Amino acid sequence: AQKVTQAQTEISVVEKEDVTLDCVYETRDTTYYLFWYKQPPSGELVFLIRRNSFDEQNEISGRYSWNFQKSTSSFNFTITASQVVDSAVYFCALSGGNAGNMLTFGGGTRLMVKP
Amino acid sequence: DVKVTQSSRYLVKRTGEKVFLECVQDMDHENMFWYRQDPGLGLRLIYFSYDVKMKEKGDIPEGYSVSREKKERFSLILESASTNQTSMYLCASSSAGTGGQPQHFGDGTRLSIL
Numbered sequence: 001a002q003k004v005t006q007a008q009t010e011i012s013v014v015e016k017e018d019v020t021l022d023c024v025y026e027t028r029d030t031t032y033y034l035f036w037y038k039q040p041p042s043g044e045l046v047f048l049i050r051r052n053s054f055d056e057q058n059e060i061s062g063r064y065s066w067n068f069q070k071s072t073s074s075f076n077f078t079i080t081a082s083q084v085v086d087s088a089v090y091f092c093a094l095s096g097g098n099a100g101n102m103l104t105f106g107g108g109t110r111l112m113v114k115p
Numbered sequence: 116d117v118k119v120t121q122s123s124r125y126l127v128k129r130t131g132e133k134v135f136l137e138c139v140q141d142m143d144h145e146n147m148f149w150y151r152q153d154p155g156l157g158l159r160l161i162y163f164s165y166d167v168k169m170k171e172k173g174d175i176p177e178g179y180s181v182s183r184e185k186k187e188r189f190s191l192i193l194e195s196a197s198t199n200q201t202s203m204y205l206c207a208s209s210s211a212g213t214g215g216q217p218q219h220f221g222d223g224t225r226l227s228i229l
Binding site: 004006009033035037042043044045046047050052091095102103105106107108 | 124148155157159163173203205215217218219221
């Protein structure tokens, strides 16, 4: 069975602080995919990034960066110089190499960025 | 641009009613999904469909059924609504293939059962 754990249920930071959202996963698949989604107050989940299990290179996209470490089964997400618009619920998710692309989601981390 | 549209943002129904939640996607995706979202539990898969008239149970199918008569439309049905089905419901779609295709989500329907 697959499992995704986001231990931080809620994080509050002041604007311009850096913040890291943790994600730990469990799977027996050798091929799998990890995702991060953002859910702003409007409700729609927005796809941010996908990594496959064979690519452990870190990725940076503007103020966002992701650190994938298979040795610790973690896929952490860092926002640099946070902004109020980053306030949202962030979900980490896992998909095995199965047809149907079913996702297992973590419980989500609510990030509040205060001005 | 990718678009998944859910018919209602907010819905209030009574216990025992039959409730229909509609979802339409315009991306010609083969796969469609229904989730419910509850605080602290993340998103839990109710049903998914990988083709017209095909459906598979997810993690929490009890009390729900689905219908997919056309490729672009996936309906979630609460046969006899109960108060424990008060939740946020999210529809998603993705292209076919092995794992790794990102799912695209609608805005969600916040359903209250009184």
